[in-house]
Amino acid sequence: MKIAQVKLYVIQMPLKSPFLTHLGAVTHREGIIVKITDHDGCFGLGEGVAFSTPWYTEETVVTSLHMMTDILIPLLKKHRIQRPEEAAQLFKSVRRNNMAKAALETALWDLYAKQRSTPLSVILGGTRPVIASGVVVATDSTANALNQIEQYLEAGYQRIKLKINPNQDYTFLAEIRKVYPELPIMADANSAYTLKDMERLKALDEFNLLMIEQPLAHDDIIEHAALQKEIRTPICLDESIVSFDDARKAIELGSCQVINIKAGRVGGLSEAKQIHDYCFANHIPVWCGGMIEFGISRAHNIALASLPGFTIPGDISASNRFWEEDIILPEVQVENGYIKVPDAPGIGFSINEKRLKETVLSTRTFQF
Ligand code: OSB
Ligand code: MG
Numbered sequence: 001m002k003i004a005q006v007k008l009y010v011i012q013m014p015l016k017s018p019f020l021t022h023l024g025a026v027t028h029r030e031g032i033i034v035k036i037t038d039h040d041g042c043f044g045l046g047e048g049v050a051f052s053t054p055w056y057t058e059e060t061v062v063t064s065l066h067m068m069t070d071i072l073i074p075l076l077k078k079h080r081i082q083r084p085e086e087a088a089q090l091f092k093s094v095r096r097n098n099m100a101k102a103a104l105e106t107a108l109w110d111l112y113a114k115q116r117s118t119p120l121s122v123i124l125g126g127t128r129p130v131i132a133s134g135v136v137v138a139t140d141s142t143a144n145a146l147n148q149i150e151q152y153l154e155a156g157y158q159r160i161k162l163k164i165n166p167n168q169d170y171t172f173l174a175e176i177r178k179v180y181p182e183l184p185i186m187a188d189a190n191s192a193y194t195l196k197d198m199e200r201l202k203a204l205d206e207f208n209l210l211m212i213e214q215p216l217a218h219d220d221i222i223e224h225a226a227l228q229k230e231i232r233t234p235i236c237l238d239e240s241i242v243s244f245d246d247a248r249k250a251i252e253l254g255s256c257q258v259i260n261i262k263a264g265r266v267g268g269l270s271e272a273k274q275i276h277d278y279c280f281a282n283h284i285p286v287w288c289g290g291m292i293e294f295g296i297s298r299a300h301n302i303a304l305a306s307l308p309g310f311t312i313p314g315d316i317s318a319s320n321r322f323w324e325e326d327i328i329l330p331e332v333q334v335e336n337g338y339i340k341v342p343d344a345p346g347i348g349f350s351i352n353e354k355r356l357k358e359t360v361l362s363t364r365t366f367q368f
Contacts, residue, residue, distance in 0.1 A: 022165035044111025047297035048103035049264035067100035088270035098267035105268030126306025132313035134159035165192035280309035290315030295328030299347035
């Protein structure tokens with residue numbers, strides 16, 4: 001792919017309002033923007049989606065920088081590659097660190113698509129001209145949640161995801177259902193429960209949730225299979241699926257009926273596409289998850305979600321869901337519940353250089 005340079009930008013922005021889960025609050029977001037330039041000056045963009053602290057996965061911004069600087073970029077320097085899948089294969093010699101891998105691999109996908117003057121969605125096998133948009137409500141009171149839901153429905157979002165935990169689940173969902181008896185809602189527990197909560201979880205069946213996401217441990221697929229036998233609500237796995245093999249085993253075991261695919265969590269778009277293809281062949285619906293990300297990762301998500309198996313509205317919201325001003329141009333917009341899949345080459349969005357300057361904390365450059 002004739003790589004000439006890799007540049008990393010660590011950026012930081014405050015969220016418009018805190019994102020609250022039982023695991024803590026996200027008030028500011030650090031991220032890593034990756035720019036990979038070829039010998040002709042063509043460049044691809046990626047985004048590292050690890051958080052500042054290891055609350056969602058074990059990675060952090062600092063561990064991602066270390067992995068890219070000292071391990072992954074040297075691997076790319078040593079082995080010249082023809083396609084992005086070869087980078088994914090090369091990175092398999094390194095255990096985990098999926099978000100660091102994905103930051104580079106997704107930039108290579110954008111570069112590969114741009115070198116061919118083709119939209120990334122087309123390169124990946126996407127078939128949808130628009131994708132359905134859902135949004136996450138992550139707040140600490142029912143009143144705030146109802147308020148946010150009203151705003152999001154007005155903005156056109158098709159589906160609402162609510163964060164739940166054993167301290168508020170039943171009463172919280174009952175209040176929401178009283179106001180919105182028919183609204184497509186799902187609940188994400190981020191591993192707040194154990195099998196001891198079986199009766200609590202069974203009781204949630206009455207709310208007709210589209211699904212319950214990751215109720216049990218972040219690394220479990222065994223107990224989720226036991227739980228799925230006891231509850232009617234479909235289980236969707238997020239944290240437990242960090243590879244294609246995890247997805248295959250979870251489906252074989254009956255641990256879930258739906259999978260949330262995040263390129264960052266699984267090490268890039270090659271692995272994400274493989275999981276999609278397997279789920280599509282096995283009639284397991286998938287949707288694209290979110291990471292409170294900036295516009296570059298959002299753009300990659302849009303391309304990914306254009307694949308035919310993404311039949312459920314994902315956590316792909318507009319740039320203005322989290323940010324006063326995003327780092328891409330144009331910003332991602334939701335119109336009548338849908339986001340248009342760009343038809344420009346690559347991810348189809350460009351960097352907002354002014355915003356990048358305002359938010360950058362540090363940069364590193366690697367010459368090939
Ligand atoms: O569990 O899906 C999750 C955000 C950060 C980390 C994990 C999760 C989330 C979200 C979606 O719930 C956020 C979004 O809309 O970007
Ligand atoms: Mg989740």
